[in-house]
Amino acid sequence: MRASQVDFENAKNQVKLLKKDPGNEVKLQLYALYKQATEGPCKMPKPGVFDFVNKAKWDAWTGLGDLPQETARQNYVDLVSSLSSPESPGQARPGAESKQGAYETLVVTSEDGITKIMLNRPAKKNAITTKMYQELMLALQAAGKDDSALTVLTGNGDYYCSGNDLTNFTDIPPGGVEQKAKDSAVLLRDFVSCFIDFPKPLIAVVNGPAVGISVTLLGLFDAVYASDRATFHTPFSHLGQSPEGCSTYTFPKIMGSAKAAEVLIFGKKLTAGEACAQGLVTQVFPDSTFQKEVWARLKAFAKLPPNAMRASKEVLRRGEREQLHAANAEECRVLQGRWLSDECANAVMAFLSRRAKL
Numbered sequence: 137m138r139a140s141q142v143d144f145e146n147a148k149n150q151v152k153l154l155k156k157d158p159g160n161e162v163k164l165q166l167y168a169l170y171k172q173a174t175e176g177p178c179k180m181p182k183p184g185v186f187d188f189v190n191k192a193k194w195d196a197w198t199g200l201g202d203l204p205q206e207t208a209r210q211n212y213v214d215l216v217s218s219l220s221s222p223e224s225p226g227q228a229r230p231g232a233e234s235k236q237g238a239y240e241t242l243v244v245t246s247e248d249g250i251t252k253i254m255l256n257r258p259a260k261k262n263a264i265t266t267k268m269y270q271e272l273m274l275a276l277q278a279a280g281k282d283d284s285a286l287t288v289l290t291g292n293g294d295y296y297c298s299g300n301d302l303t304n305f306t307d308i309p310p311g312g313v314e315q316k317a318k319d320s321a322v323l324l325r326d327f328v329s330c331f332i333d334f335p336k337p338l339i340a341v342v343n344g345p346a347v348g349i350s351v352t353l354l355g356l357f358d359a360v361y362a363s364d365r366a367t368f369h370t371p372f373s374h375l376g377q378s379p380e381g382c383s384t385y386t387f388p389k390i391m392g393s394a395k396a397a398e399v400l401i402f403g404k405k406l407t408a409g410e411a412c413a414q415g416l417v418t419q420v421f422p423d424s425t426f427q428k429e430v431w432a433r434l435k436a437f438a439k440l441p442p443n444a445m446r447a448s449k450e451v452l453r454r455g456e457r458e459q460l461h462a463a464n465a466e467e468c469r470v471l472q473g474r475w476l477s478d479e480c481a482n483a484v485m486a487f488l489s490r491r492a493k494l
């Protein structure tokens with residue numbers, strides 16, 4: 137799954153042959169990844185506020201931060217591959233089957249026995265919108281049933297994921313904020329259940345910093361491989377919120393209750409090395425060789441008998457599934473209340489009005 141210069145050149149040519157306009161958001165991503173792959177991080181001065189087109193391009197490119205050029209090249213190739221429609225197989229990268237089309241916020245590909253689900257909002261650090269929660273549930277349901285041996289979750293751009301998209305809180309339904317909190321608790325419970333019940337090995341390829349729910353969920357994965365650029369941050373108290381993703385069950389089990397409290401209550405940000413020492417991360421790799429080493433390892437895992445891997449996962453998970461669902465339900469119940477608190481409203485407003493960052 138490592139794109140060569142030839143793959144990159146082919147992808148560049150495929151873009152010109154696309155039969156369907158992929159839309160402005162995707163075109164901006166293609167532009168940004170291409171520039172990052174060929175020139176590295178954006179050093180251009182920020183265009184004026186009324187120079188809409190160049191400002192949008194600049195935003196997309198700078199949104200990739202310090203993403204290594206090799207990773208940008210890989211992501212460009214994956215994105216082009218995902219845009220190739222089934223009617224025009226000549227456009228697809230040999231061997232890479234795209235599950236695209238249905239997804240706006242993800243790039244899903246299957247190759248070498250591995251289904252890769254990539255969060256695809258790099259300009260927003262892959263923050264998870266309501267749409268993305270829904271698409272992730274659909275993608276996981278499909279991956280659980282497809283013929284791949286492993287499923288991988290990763291992020292496009294310089295972040296793995298910046299957690300819940302805080303603008304989700306601004307979309308208030310006619311039933312008001314109480315209804316919003318209730319709907320969000322139902323969505324969260326269903327979303328986390330998909331990870332609890334996922335039937336085959338699920339691996340996180342943590343390509344950069346991870347925040348909030350993208351960290352807590354890691355306790356439900358079977359392996360977590362991280363770049364040494366990754367950090368792990370759960371600033372729930374800072375946001376007037378409380379932990380989710382079954383972390384109230386998995387984190388004390390993984391790292392002990394004292395370390396879990398430091399992370400989940402006091403929002404201590406862990407480096408990749410610390411997260412590995414505490415058992416949340418399986419192995420850390422230097423960012424320069426991260427993609428190459430991890431994908432070589434995953435391809436080897438994917439050759440193992442798939443039914444044996446599913447059976448091993450099931451027997452490991454069976455003993456604690458009930459406790460995980462109970463933890464999920466309780467976390468959602470508490471969070472529903474937190475979302476209605478002044479502490480939470482003030483923290484979200486501060487972020488949205490740019491007064492606060494993590």
Ligand SMILES: CCCC/C=C/CC(=O)SCCNC(=O)CCNC(=O)[C@H](O)C(C)(C)COP(=O)(O)OP(=O)(O)OC[C@H]1O[C@@H](n2cnc3c(N)ncnc32)[C@H](O)[C@@H]1OP(=O)(O)O
Nearest residue numbers: 259260261263298299300301302303320324348349493494
């Ligand atoms: C319904 C289920 C609910 C489940 C609940 C889950 C709880 C959580 O996940 S809590 C964690 C929530 N996440 C955060 O608090 C992170 C907020 N973001 C930040 O603090 C920073 O953006 C960053 C540290 C992640 C990155 O900082 P950096 O300076 O490098 O980049 P920015 O210029 O801030 O970001 C670029 C772009 O992306 C937007 N963005 C980033 N993260 C989020 C987010 N979580 N929600 C909404 N938008 C986000 C940021 O606003 C920028 O947008 P513009 O370019 O339009 O300004």
